[in-house]
Amino acid sequence: MNERVKEQYGYWLTDPYFDEATKKELEAIRDNEAEIEERFYKDLEFGTGGLRGVIGAGTNRMNLYTVRKATQGLANYIMKNGDPKKGVAIAYDSRRMSPEFADDAALCLAANGIRAYVFDSLRPTPELSFALRTLGCQAGIVITASHNPPEYNGYKCYWEDGAQVTPPHDTGIIAEVNAVASYNEVKTMDKDDAVAADLYRVIGAEIDDAYMAELKKQIIHPEVIAEMADDIKIVYTPFHGTGNVPVRRILSELGFKNVYVVPEQELPDPDFTTLDYPNPEDPKAFALALQLAKEKDADIVLATDPDADRLGVYAKDTKTGEYVAFTGNMSGMLIAEYILRERRAGGTMPENPALVTTIVTTNLAMALCEKYGLECIEVLTGFKYIGEQIKLFEQNHDHNYVFGLEESYGCLAGTHARDKDAVVAVMMLCEVAAWCKKHGETLWDQMVKIYEEFGYYKETQYSITMKGIDGANQIQAIMDKLRQNPPAKFADWTVEEYRDYKSGVTKLLPSGEEKSTGLPSSNVLYFALSDDAWCCARPSGTEPKIKFYMGVKGKSLEDAAQQSEKLTEAVKAEL
Numbered sequence: 353m354n355e356r357v358k359e360q361y362g363y364w365l366t367d368p369y370f371d372e373a374t375k376k377e378l379e380a381i382r383d384n385e386a387e388i389e390e391r392f393y394k395d396l397e398f399g400t401g402g403l404r405g406v407i408g409a410g411t412n413r414m415n416l417y418t419v420r421k422a423t424q425g426l427a428n429y430i431m432k433n434g435d436p437k438k439g440v441a442i443a444y445d446s447r448r449m450s451p452e453f454a455d456d457a458a459l460c461l462a463a464n465g466i467r468a469y470v471f472d473s474l475r476p477t478p479e480l481s482f483a484l485r486t487l488g489c490q491a492g493i494v495i496t497a498s499h500n501p502p503e504y505n506g507y508k509c510y511w512e513d514g515a516q517v518t519p520p521h522d523t524g525i526i527a528e529v530n531a532v533a534s535y536n537e538v539k540t541m542d543k544d545d546a547v548a549a550d551l552y553r554v555i556g557a558e559i560d561d562a563y564m565a566e567l568k569k570q571i572i573h574p575e576v577i578a579e580m581a582d583d584i585k586i587v588y589t590p591f592h593g594t595g596n597v598p599v600r601r602i603l604s605e606l607g608f609k610n611v612y613v614v615p616e617q618e619l620p621d622p623d624f625t626t627l628d629y630p631n632p633e634d635p636k637a638f639a640l641a642l643q644l645a646k647e648k649d650a651d652i653v654l655a656t657d658p659d660a661d662r663l664g665v666y667a668k669d670t671k672t673g674e675y676v677a678f679t680g681n682m683s684g685m686l687i688a689e690y691i692l693r694e695r696r697a698g699g700t701m702p703e704n705p706a707l708v709t710t711i712v713t714t715n716l717a718m719a720l721c722e723k724y725g726l727e728c729i730e731v732l733t734g735f736k737y738i739g740e741q742i743k744l745f746e747q748n749h750d751h752n753y754v755f756g757l758e759e760s761y762g763c764l765a766g767t768h769a770r771d772k773d774a775v776v777a778v779m780m781l782c783e784v785a786a787w788c789k790k791h792g793e794t795l796w797d798q799m800v801k802i803y804e805e806f807g808y809y810k811e812t813q814y815s816i817t818m819k820g821i822d823g824a825n826q827i828q829a830i831m832d833k834l835r836q837n838p839p840a841k842f843a844d845w846t847v848e849e850y851r852d853y854k855s856g857v858t859k860l861l862p863s864g865e866e867k868s869t870g871l872p873s874s875n876v877l878y879f880a881l882s883d884d885a886w887c888c889a890r891p892s893g894t895e896p897k898i899k900f901y902m903g904v905k906g907k908s909l910e911d912a913a914q915q916s917e918k919l920t921e922a923v924k925a926e927l
Contacts, residue, residue, distance in 0.1 A: 353385050360392040360411055369535055370409075370417065377409040398422055398529040400522040401736070404497055404506035407449055414449070414505045416456045417535055419495075422507055423457040424538040425529030426491065427464040433524060434490040438512070439467035441487055441555070443480035444495035445594050445659045446620035447505050450474070453495045455543065457507070462551035463539035466490075472556040474620060476594045476660030478764075478773035481514040481739075482566065483559045485770070488512075496659040499631035502624045514770035515739025519872060560598070566768035567602055567776050571783060572694045574606075580786040581607040587650040588778070589614035589641045591630040592621040593658030598775045608782060612648050614640050624658075632657050632664025632761050635677060642666065642675055652785050652795060656774040661735075662761040663774040665781065667795035676796050681714035681811050683781060684757035686795060688717065689802055690784045691755055691765060692724040701725075702752035706745065708738045711853075711871075711878060712888050712901040713759045716802075716809040723806075727751060732853065732874050733890060735762050739770030759811060759901065803909070807884070810912035811903040814920055816927075819896045827891050827898045830927060834877050834889055842881060843922035849880035885915070887923055 353361075364370050365378050381387045391410025396403055396418050403422055405414045430436050440461050444450035451474075458468035469487055471480075477494050484492035492510035500506070509525060511517050517525060532538065546552035571577070586603065588611060590596035596618055603611050616626050617640060624630045627637050632655045645653045645666070653666040653675060665678040678686070688707060695701040706727040709717045721728035729751075731737035738756040745751045757763035762772030765780050781795075788798050803809070818826045838850050840861070851858045851869050853876040858867050877889045884905040891898050902919050906912025 353389055354393075357389050357392045361388050364392075364409065364411075374409045374415070374417075398425065398526050400526070401516055401734070402493075402507040402509045404500065404504060406503050407505050414453070414507075416452065417538075419453045419456045419507060420460045420538045420540060421532050421535060422529050423460040423493070424464070424532050426493075426509060426525055427461055427466055427539075428531070429521075429525045429528040430466060430490055431464070432528075433521070434512070436464070436466045436490070438488055438490035439469055441469045441480060441484035441489045441492045442495070443471045443475040443477065443483070443492075445477075446474050446592055446622055447495075447497060447658065448502070448622040449505055450495045450622075453505065453507065454493075456540070457493050457495070458552055459540045459543060459546055460538060462546035462549070463541040465551070467551050467553060468546075469553050469555045471559075472554050474594045476598060476656075476773075476775055477508070478661055478769040478771050478775060479559065479563050479598065481510060481769035481771045481773075482563050483555065484510060484512070485514040485768075486559060486562055487555070494659065498659055499629070499633075499657040499662065501629060502622060510771075513739065513743040515743065516734070516736035516771065518736050518740045560601075563598070563768070564602060564605065566766065567779055568606070569768075570765045570776060570780060571606070572691065572698070572700075573783065573787060576790055577606055577608070577783055577786050580789050582609050584608065584652075584782070584786055584789050585610040585612070585648055585650040586782060586785075587612045587614065587641050587645040587648060587653045589617045589638075589655045590660070591627060591632070591637065591655055591658055592617055592619065592624050593630065593656065593660060595656035595660035595774060595778075598660070599654075599656060599778050602775060602779050603782060606779065606782075610648075612644055612650065614644055616640055630658050632662055633680070638664065638666060638677075645675060651789065652781070654778055654781070656778065657761075660774045661772045663763075663777040663781070664761060665795075667785070667799075669796045670794055678795075678799070679811065680757070680759050680761035680763075681716070681809070682799055683761070683777070684763045685714065685716050685720065685802060686784055686799060687763060687765065687777065687780045688755045688757065689720055690787065691780070692720060692726065695754070696724050702754065704751045705754045706741075706751035707754055708741045708756040710734070710737070710758045711876070712890070713757060714809050714811050715884055715886070715903055715905065716806055717757070719806040726754060730871075732871050733758065733876070735764075735772045738764065738772075742767050742770055800909075808906040808908055808912040809903065810906060810916045811901065812916045812920055813902070814900045814923060815892075815897045817897050823896045827896075830898055831875060831877065831889065831891065834926070838877070839879070839926050842879070842887060842926070843918055845881035845883065845885050845919065845922070847879050848882055849878075851878040851880070853878065885919060887919065
């Protein structure tokens, strides 16, 4: 055990600052050197989005002390670079310790003279984005670990525009958090005292009502919903998370009559007992929802992740009677195509319209934008960069935001929030399903029609998990290898363009001409390939993984599937 680990372990075990429950937990692992090292070999890193880690005692864990320390850093940054009088909005999800961490953050802010607006119970992440904008707050905090396993929790940080922090605020906050050298520098205060001083305010129904009103503004054809509301059948599961109340409310208020919620996954459960992994990308997570869908003969099956910012979808293929899984690219494109088509047809498309997507999202977005006359703007991976574009559009008056999406099951219709919003996505997808049903089609039929018109785009991912102390080094070694010897080919695909977003250089091949990527520096490599194919290497910002994203364009579903498999194997061969 190295000296730093020994020193930190001893400090947490003996210093009066730490409570008895924490000391008891650490005493229980006294003879487990590996566990002590894993908990104390570093501080839980406050990254560009905030904190995420396993709940427990130690510097490399999520606990009330690491949450308070992060909040003290945020408070210090607000004092220097914001307006502390505006306050900070705080929301939390259904995970273990989420309400406690929300209060720990609020009371640290209060002790620094910054008012905290705390939701009265769990709320979706996008509603936090909406709330802080509605209340005119300087910043926002969401306590969530999104779709991570149950032993995790996290802390996401937002700025006054409603998006997760982007440069320069992200690095500025990180610097302030890292500058908090001792836990004894961290301020807190009694909750009753904070309430009495008007530094702790509870928020709730008034924000919910305003949020619902904003969502409804995105509906294009209320008359179609009214006509089909009795016929369409929807199965929904909130995966024990925050989506249950707002999703059911919006569908009910729009008039959808047949909404069946998976009873076993309806209520909050921090252990996610019915799920291996509360992730709408995981087909196994849909087992109970698909069972209910078959019983009810549902048209669509929807699932939101625990903090309700991402949406998973299945829809019935009437030809086979089976339910087909939709990727985030597919569901996002279904909503986007509907919005673009119907806004153009109805004359409600704004001037200088733009669709915002990320560098690892489907190239189908560009084809759609070309047809419907929108600017397609690509940003780095992470919805915060899509949210940032909305702010820039408003500042520069150069574009009007119409839709934004990323491949990881997140999208946003409207500008009420500046983060991906599964509640508005559910609402829009149900409108699309109603429109399809009115025209004798299913969502799957509509997806195939889009493919037939634009090409059979298919995207996939391959990821390698490397945990622990050595994992980060191994991930970096893979990135170094690809940088030092970038491949000229992947199987039959030729590399036509090589982008290193870390250096900011795009190299056109075979000419070797160089130009700027035009995006901020990020540890990402992108290979644009022949035949509209591509692949991208990116270490995850929230998990100990390196991810490889790939996309192909086929002539049929079968051809696209074969090409996708072939490209995946070619990428593996390079490793």
